[in-house]
Amino acid sequence: MxxxxxxxxxxxxxxxxxxxxxxxxxxxxxxxxxxxxxxxxxxxxxxxxxxxxxxxxxxxxxxxxxxxxxxxxxxxxxxxxxxxxxTLKISERELKFFSFVALNEEDDLFDFVVRSKENFIELSLVSVDYHSFYDGALLYFDHAFYKINQEQRRLISVLDKQFRVDSAIRFGFSDKDILAQALQQLSTIGKIDAPKYFRVRKFNPFFSLLIKRR
Known part of the structure; x- marks a missing residue:
């Protein structure tokens, strides 16, 4: 030694x-x-x-x-x-293999669920029991170390504080646009289960210019 x-x-x-x-x-x-x-x-x-x-x-x-x-x-x-x-152990469990990957919307760490209730819209979070290292810059779950960029790190920090107090967040129907924008940001760290009209889809603008000859 x-x-x-x-x-x-x-x-x-x-x-x-x-x-x-x-x-x-x-x-x-x-x-x-x-x-x-x-x-x-x-x-x-x-x-x-x-x-x-x-x-x-x-x-x-x-x-x-x-x-x-x-x-x-x-x-x-x-x-x-x-x-x-x-030998690598996390929480006394030995890992036989591991990988480093960038966190994206297809990973299973975070799931966001939106449901319309009678008088409000509810956003809830389902997350796995992950480990956090380097002040949240690296998350670990199920043999994978997820590298977190600065914006993802900010979102996860906000979510951690918010859902530590409440199990779900309520929005008024007048706040649908705010919720839609929030879901667009949250889609960078997890999967979204929401009605289609809450989703803000990305698009690439295309302009066609027609010039007439004289």
Whole structure:
């Protein structure tokens, strides 16, 4: 077990010795298998590129643990998954495989349901029990890590606050246009189940210019 990652990387970079198991061992890059070399090259790359503040957060608990910035997470996890003894657990459940994808309207994290009642229109949200990382920039559910853009992040934050208080949002019939615009935004993060007249469909304008010859 490596107990001081920054020291280990410096020793590897300088072809020097590292204490392990009560002995000092010579570190040579060729002593590691290909997957390990790829991962170590990645660590040395981000360690060399990091300023002092990032380096301080990159290695935590006195250098025992690696805390990858979001910018390097996908590449780091892809490389780490090729290591012989790699294990990934979320909420004590071990993952045998995973993927990184951009969140879109076809994913199953959020479902929005619109129903017309007698005196109002009701918007409800059905969402899965996902995990949130990096202040909401990355969501996890069922072996997939969903990358969230800034606008999606804002929408999810608003929804989280709103539906934490109410199980559904009510609109007056005079607010149908407002609801339709809201559904257009919500369609970027989940599926919409609503009557057709609430949907604002995207269109590409086409103009035809006819010039008469004299």
């Amino acid at each position: 490596i107990k001081d990652l920054p020291y280990f990387l410096r020793a590897l970079r300088n072809f020097s010795q590292y204490p392990m198991g009560g002995n000092w061992i010579e570190l040579y890059f060729d002593n590691f298998d290909e997957a390990s070399q790829d991962f170590l090259s990645f660590l040395m790359k981000i360690d060399a590129r990091s300023d002092e503040n990032i380096a301080r957060s990159l290695f935590i608990k006195n250098g025992r643990y690696l805390n990858l910035p979001f910018l390097f997470l996908e590449e780091g996890m892809d490389l780490a998954s090729n290591l012989e003894d790699f």
